[in-house]
Amino acid sequence: MNFHLKVWRQENGQSGGQFRDYEARDIPAEASFLEMLDIVNEGLVLRGEEPVAFDHDCREGICGMCSLTINGIPHGKGRGTTCQLYMRKFSDGDTIYIEPFRVGAFPVVKDLVVNRTAFDRIISAGGFISERCGAAQDANDTPIGKTVADYAMDAAACIGCGACAAACPNGSAMLFVAGKVGHLGLLPQGKPEAGRRVRGMVAKMDDEGFGNCSNFYECEAVCPAGVPAAFIAKMNRDYAMASVSNAVEATA
Amino acid sequence: MSKPILDAKIPPGPLAHKWTSYKATSKLVNPANKRRYEIIVVGSGLAGGSAAAVFGEQGYNVKCFCYQDSPRRAHSIAAQGGINAAKNYQNDGDSVARLFHDTIKGGDFRSREANVYRLAEVSNSIIDQCVAQGVPFAREYGGMLANRSFGGAQVSRTFYARGQTGQQLLLGVYSELSRQIAAGTVKMHPRTEMLDLVIVDGHAKGIVVRDMVTGEIASHAADAVVLATGGYGNAFYLSTNAAGCNVTATYRAYRRGALFANPCYTQIHPTCIPVSGSYQSKLTLMSESLRNDGRVWVPKKKEDCGKNPADIPEEARDYYLERKYPSYGNLAPRDISSRSAKEVCDEGRGVGPGGLGVYMDFSDAINRLGEATIRERYGNLFEMYENITGENAYKTPMRIFPAVHYTMGGLWVDYGLMSNVPGLFVIGEANFSDHGANRLGASALMQGLADGYFVLPYTIGNYLAPLRGTRPDVGRPEFKQTEAEVRDRIQRLLSVKGDRTVDSFHREIGLLLWDACGMARTKEGLEKAIKRFDEIREEFWKNVRVAGDNEELNQSLEKAGRVADFIDFGQLMCRDALNRNESCGGHFRSEYQTPEGEAQRNDDDYFYVAAWQHTGDGNVPEMIKEPLHYETVQLATRSYK
Ligand SMILES: Cc1cc2nc3c(=O)[nH]c(=O)nc-3n(C[C@H](O)[C@H](O)[C@H](O)COP(=O)(O)OP(=O)(O)OC[C@H]3O[C@@H](n4cnc5c(N)ncnc54)[C@H](O)[C@@H]3O)c2cc1C
Ligand code: FES
Numbered sequence A: 001m002n003f004h005l006k007v008w009r010q011e012n013g014q015s016g017g018q019f020r021d022y023e024a025r026d027i028p029a030e031a032s033f034l035e036m037l038d039i040v041n042e043g044l045v046l047r048g049e050e051p052v053a054f055d056h057d058c059r060e061g062i063c064g065m066c067s068l069t070i071n072g073i074p075h076g077k078g079r080g081t082t083c084q085l086y087m088r089k090f091s092d093g094d095t096i097y098i099e100p101f102r103v104g105a106f107p108v109v110k111d112l113v114v115n116r117t118a119f120d121r122i123i124s125a126g127g128f129i130s131e132r133c134g135a136a137q138d139a140n141d142t143p144i145g146k147t148v149a150d151y152a153m154d155a156a157a158c159i160g161c162g163a164c165a166a167a168c169p170n171g172s173a174m175l176f177v178a179g180k181v182g183h184l185g186l187l188p189q190g191k192p193e194a195g196r197r198v199r200g201m202v203a204k205m206d207d208e209g210f211g212n213c214s215n216f217y218e219c220e221a222v223c224p225a226g227v228p229a230a231f232i233a234k235m236n237r238d239y240a241m242a243s244v245s246n247a248v249e250a251t252a
Numbered sequence B: 001m002s003k004p005i006l007d008a009k010i011p012p013g014p015l016a017h018k019w020t021s022y023k024a025t026s027k028l029v030n031p032a033n034k035r036r037y038e039i040i041v042v043g044s045g046l047a048g049g050s051a052a053a054v055f056g057e058q059g060y061n062v063k064c065f066c067y068q069d070s071p072r073r074a075h076s077i078a079a080q081g082g083i084n085a086a087k088n089y090q091n092d093g094d095s096v097a098r099l100f101h102d103t104i105k106g107g108d109f110r111s112r113e114a115n116v117y118r119l120a121e122v123s124n125s126i127i128d129q130c131v132a133q134g135v136p137f138a139r140e141y142g143g144m145l146a147n148r149s150f151g152g153a154q155v156s157r158t159f160y161a162r163g164q165t166g167q168q169l170l171l172g173v174y175s176e177l178s179r180q181i182a183a184g185t186v187k188m189h190p191r192t193e194m195l196d197l198v199i200v201d202g203h204a205k206g207i208v209v210r211d212m213v214t215g216e217i218a219s220h221a222a223d224a225v226v227l228a229t230g231g232y233g234n235a236f237y238l239s240t241n242a243a244g245c246n247v248t249a250t251y252r253a254y255r256r257g258a259l260f261a262n263p264c265y266t267q268i269h270p271t272c273i274p275v276s277g278s279y280q281s282k283l284t285l286m287s288e289s290l291r292n293d294g295r296v297w298v299p300k301k302k303e304d305c306g307k308n309p310a311d312i313p314e315e316a317r318d319y320y321l322e323r324k325y326p327s328y329g330n331l332a333p334r335d336i337s338s339r340s341a342k343e344v345c346d347e348g349r350g351v352g353p354g355g356l357g358v359y360m361d362f363s364d365a366i367n368r369l370g371e372a373t374i375r376e377r378y379g380n381l382f383e384m385y386e387n388i389t390g391e392n393a394y395k396t397p398m399r400i401f402p403a404v405h406y407t408m409g410g411l412w413v414d415y416g417l418m419s420n421v422p423g424l425f426v427i428g429e430a431n432f433s434d435h436g437a438n439r440l441g442a443s444a445l446m447q448g449l450a451d452g453y454f455v456l457p458y459t460i461g462n463y464l465a466p467l468r469g470t471r472p473d474v475g476r477p478e479f480k481q482t483e484a485e486v487r488d489r490i491q492r493l494l495s496v497k498g499d500r501t502v503d504s505f506h507r508e509i510g511l512l513l514w515d516a517c518g519m520a521r522t523k524e525g526l527e528k529a530i531k532r533f534d535e536i537r538e539e540f541w542k543n544v545r546v547a548g549d550n551e552e553l554n555q556s557l558e559k560a561g562r563v564a565d566f567i568d569f570g571q572l573m574c575r576d577a578l579n580r581n582e583s584c585g586g587h588f589r590s591e592y593q594t595p596e597g598e599a600q601r602n603d604d605d606y607f608y609v610a611a612w613q614h615t616g617d618g619n620v621p622e623m624i625k626e627p628l629h630y631e632t633v634q635l636a637t638r639s640y641k
Helices: A034-045 A117-124 A146-156 A164-165 A174-186 A194-207 A218-222 A229-250 B016-025 B046-058 B096-106 B112-133 B167-183 B248-255 B288-292 B304-308 B320-322 B333-345 B361-368 B371-389 B444-467 B476-496 B504-518 B523-543 B553-580
Strands: A003-010 A017-024 A068-070 A093-101 A108-110 B038-042 B061-065 B186-189 B192-200 B203-211 B215-219 B222-227 B266-272 B296-297 B360-362 B397-409 B425-426 B608-612 B622-627
Touching: A017 A034, A017 B203, A117 A194, A117 B167, A117 B371, A146 A174, A146 A194, A146 B038, A146 B167, A164 A174, A164 A218, A174 A194, A174 A218, A174 A229, A174 B096, A194 A229, A218 B320, B016 B112, B016 B444, B038 B046, B038 B203, B046 B061, B046 B167, B046 B186, B046 B444, B096 B112, B112 B444, B167 B186, B192 B215, B192 B248, B192 B476, B203 B222, B203 B476, B215 B476, B222 B248, B222 B397, B222 B444, B222 B504, B248 B425, B248 B553, B266 B288, B266 B333, B288 B371, B296 B333, B320 B333, B333 B360, B333 B397, B361 B371, B361 B553, B476 B523, B504 B523, B523 B553, B553 B608
Parallel strands: A003 A093, B038 B061, B038 B222, B061 B186, B222 B425
Antiparallel strands: A003 A017, A068 A093, B192 B203, B203 B215, B266 B397, B296 B360, B360 B397, B608 B622
């Protein structure tokens, strides 16, 4: 198969960028999107040009490293990560636009590579359960109903890729934050810190410059892990409760 | 002069008491003194992430490094199937002793007894720890933890979180790490690649790294260095590893004097999606857990191989694992299942493109349990399979083929997980210690977390306590010298400007290793490959083309450094395989097999760990033995029949 690519090239975080045209020729239909870029890059290297930089690692849809906006959609059409997109989903001769994830809080590092460390800082602001290694009780001492465990797992499945924020017209990271808040808050082990957690993470999210949620739900549509947007509503409730109880604690 | 023999420093006393007595007599660092120490942890996977988090929690100052943009993306994330522990929650006869025995036997009696026993012993604490930090393991309706079975065991001891166990365990580790980062005890350095180890007065005292965004080369000093950099399966180019998985950190340490143990022990996983073309960059694993419900078969007759599987009647199918290994059946261990798949394909009975595939069929399980149950157990795997191959495995059997997956070999460590270089510790897949010649499924996650959470935090004190925080400064000549060497190597890579891409070299050595040092190895093939590596190395340094400069994000340069190390290391793998004139676990030398085609060990001559010492680039390394001693286990022919 052959494709016309329009690829965002940007030297570094300080420079401007623009789309450049490349031809992808003789691409097997079984190739993945990233393998198609590999082929293009090998050609560029041999011609003495700079290959296109893009993030990737596991190439099996779980590490969350790959992060391309393809024809305007984070990770491209259909559910799944960029690395799990296969060229057979395109038609021969297609023109394909390839850009980085566009989020204010994810500055471009080079070409298609962005800096998502804001997500790590949000997790550091409360996305954990404080427990000391070696101090745990037997794992079966606290039963957790299957439904609760399964629902927590739905939220925990987040791969931290940032597509949610990239798809959101406001650049909001609500689904990412709500996933972690939901996962830990549903489990008995996570309840003692639930209030602190949601307050800390939401404050950090605002601080990092992510936008607000105005219920577009584009995030859910692109989430490769299928984290349900219902967790956002749940987090809003948790947050309201936590803010109230915080105010009460402060005056008590 | 007789060659030195390695001492693993295994504590005295009966096997079951060794770890307890070790802990009781280890040196402690006073809590107030811990903050005077600095520990470098390279790697943020299950092993490195957990070690860094616990060190931080204990009060040490930690610097943690990873090459991804976030510690949460270490390749541990990709583990699907599960993690073992001897909880015996299923009341099916499991115990620490049984887990220990299964692991030793699974490793084909080539691992160290004391290490494996300790691993089994701490396995239960891992599950407790993970649940406490919020890992959403699968549960039964009553709220208790659920289990599944993995290869090489007749009990159900594997804990799992859908098909994403590694992800959930790593996110647990990452949350602990994030807590310590917030507390200021751990400083995280993502997108930073370790390119060399710094030795001062014979001790490991720091590393030289490259900032992968700016290209800056910098040194970091510490009281101790921990390598948790994962496995070297990418030496084969095609593997289930992530694109960035590399041998650079451990190979550079080897060049600085650390011994590399059993590099030829590699695991070829039986159930991966088959190769479809030369453009392919990776192979995708289909979790071994599928073998709980999938039945593996090929047509009995070659002529049937091209047919639609639905048109091949039951009596014309050869369920070869069930036939050859009736007591373990489809759950025979990985090395055996992989070799069996190779055999039937060599006989011309393989299916799919090139005849390099076998069927894994779920129709019986779907008939018995219903599609919904199968979907709940493995939904994401079926989805992944369909996405990659375009086939629906609920309707037609999956096609699978073995692929390189895990490396049992690694840097040599003693019982305390310290290498022969004082101050250099090695944990997780990067070390060699627990899996012998073959690893059982669900045991790598267990080992990574055992090392990081429950072993190293105890053993490192023995090294650190006497030092009292007297680490050298990065201004010392040893650091400057190592930095200069790193810069020089980068310049050499950039200045070749030849006409072959880095990937083309990587593909070439991958194929070479797969043929000569893959599922079946011969003296002749290995000797040829060893020679060939010399030629490839020469061509690489004359003709490789690396784009761009050092002072920028340069993926071509990153890859070039890794591939250069794989070339040197691949040759070492072949040397080790050539030395071992026996078959054991994942190391199958065609000359050494039983009349039934099973691996034939030679305990008289090869009951040892082969640890290789670097003797200069381009020179033949020296092999140092660590003889194995078993106190409780009887050496036996491994049988799963
Ligand atoms: C697809 C797949 C499925 C698996 N499924 C299972 C399973 O179900 N059960 C099981 O028990 N095991 C499984 N395994 C094996 C298991 O996942 C790994 O052995 C284990 O997770 C390795 O953990 P680790 O911490 O040692 O290394 P990794 O998780 O690979 O981490 C390595 C770390 O080192 C860093 N690093 C590497 N090199 C450098 C460098 N030069 N400089 C700086 N940083 C560096 C990386 O950034 C990363 O943070 C699976 C493996 C694969 C590939
Ligand atoms: S590369 Fe890991 S999710 Fe795409």
